[in-house]
Amino acid sequence: MKFSEFMDFFPPNSVIFPKKSRKPSRTGKISQLVDSSNKVVKSSVFFAIKGNSSDGHKYIQDAVKRGAMLVVLEDKSFIRNVKTVPYVLVSDSRRYYEKMCSLFFGRHDETMFNVGITGTNGKTSTTYIIEYILQSHGVSTGVIGTVNHRVGKKVWPTSHTTPDPSTVHSRYKDFRKHGAQASAVEITSHGIDQKRMHSINFDIGIFTNLTQDHLDYHGTMENYFSVKEKLFTELLAQSSKIEKFALVNGDDPYGRKLKTHSTVSKHFFGKDRKFPIWFEVKEKHFEFQKLEIGYFDQRFQMKFPLLGDHNIYNFISTLFVYDYLKIPMASVIKKMESFAGIPGRLQRVREIKNKNVFVDFAHTPDAVAKTIETVRELRTELKSNNKIITVFGCGGDRDSTKRPIMGQIAEGKSDVVIVTSDNPRTEDPMAIIDQIKAGFSNQSDKIFEVNRSLAIQKAMQISKPGDIVLVLGKGHENYQIIGDKKRPFDDYKEVIKYAK
Secondary structure (H helix, E strand, C coil), X not given: CEXXXXXXXXXXXXEECCCCCXXXXXXXXXXXXXXXXXXXXXXXXXXXXECCCCEHHHHHHHHHHCCEEEEEECCHHHHHHCCCCCEEECCCHHHHHHHHHXXXXXXXXXXXXXXXXXXXXXXXXXXXXXXXXXXXXXXXXXXXXXXXXXXXXXXXXXXXXXXXXXXXXXXXXXXXXXXXXXXXEECCHHHHXXXXXXXXXXXXXXXXXXXXCCHHHHCCHHHHHHHHHHHHHHHHHHCCCCCEEXXXXXXXXXXXXXXXXXXXXXXXXXXXXXXXXXXEEEEECCCCEEEEEEECCEEEEEEECCCCHHHHHHHHCCHHHHHHCCCCHHHHHHHHCCCCCCCCCCEECCCCCCCEEEEECCCCHHHHHHHHHHHHHHHHHCCCCCCEEEEECCCCCCCCCHHHHHHHHHHHHCCEEEECCCCCECXXXXXXXXXXXXXXXXXXXXXXXXXXXXXXXXXXXXXXXCCEEEEECCCCCCEEEECCEEEECCHHHHHHHHHC
């Protein structure tokens, strides 16, 4: 991007040139846009952003020393620190950073069909399903999510579900380079609140559900909900797409009160036949479920390959996507029947034949409850008396109020509970376990093993043929974070190791 193109984005006379500054050539090129002084290289533009734990304005001088050619800031009291380069004073430097990243990388999302998914649980599964169905019908689809970023066989690792604006918009450039026509994107509340995706031109927004999580960041459930709602009142409203839609879980109490912008058409999905998109479970088995699905004026029967109502919700939330793209619904249903499943989402360890062992990412009270309840209901339907053994922990440096709640849920719905570590991060793992203990009515019959590998080993040792073993919390993750170090660890592989 040329400096002149950058300047033209702002109103006339917005770029201020201090007396000691050198005016960059209008044809000079900007090397990159950054929000951290550590990322600055020669000819960068530095955006001073106020974060939760650090204020970028304090690093303006460092950014200039490292080669920043221009500074964008919102706190005028720091203008005195900008003496040798031009600057722009804006109302919201975080928002401008995101918008300028879109411009810098070429606004490639404008030429793609984009679906954004938000909610506490189900985002990853929903992106996997969209990717699978679209790809199988010839629509190359890029995914930005918890597990990774990918399109076709090209994969980029990620450390955040919703990455920073520079990564988001550069990834869309990558998607187009690799032939992507559509995208399925997980959108977290942090990502919305920190304006990481406000310039993405979404066609469809999906709301999966809302349950307790991230209260360490948002404070209250209402704050958490109001941020999630912005996908439908702000992000979709700002999209340049002519038609925009919201697909909302009508069975979720927050979904029922979710508001959308006047330019966004809303459709509910759920179990209620009054909704335009609904489902009913006819039969349940460990290998599949038989469903009846209603899609507006159409009816379908299908053999659904995943366990749990939550997976059905995830699937039916996507039906409008395919219909909008003129993919026949009968073809969608048929293709979904052969879906192999989602890594770490109630993923059956198929190498173990005599026990029902599942690995799942459930790490919130609601997700833990739904996961265990799924296998409890199935056990009841099959008239089985096999035990449910649940292995779980809670992540460190995250919402601590949910820990005793998760303990209470695991105790109430499982026959055997093994409490262990998740990703303790910088917290004391035993202290986290002690907080989980507070939710138990009886601690004497629980098993406490801080070493996650040994906890999984214990579960495999005490389980008998036909028992159900749930290893919860980490799902697809192939690492464990202890302190500030990330070490290799894979729940699925650990189960197989101890199954021998």
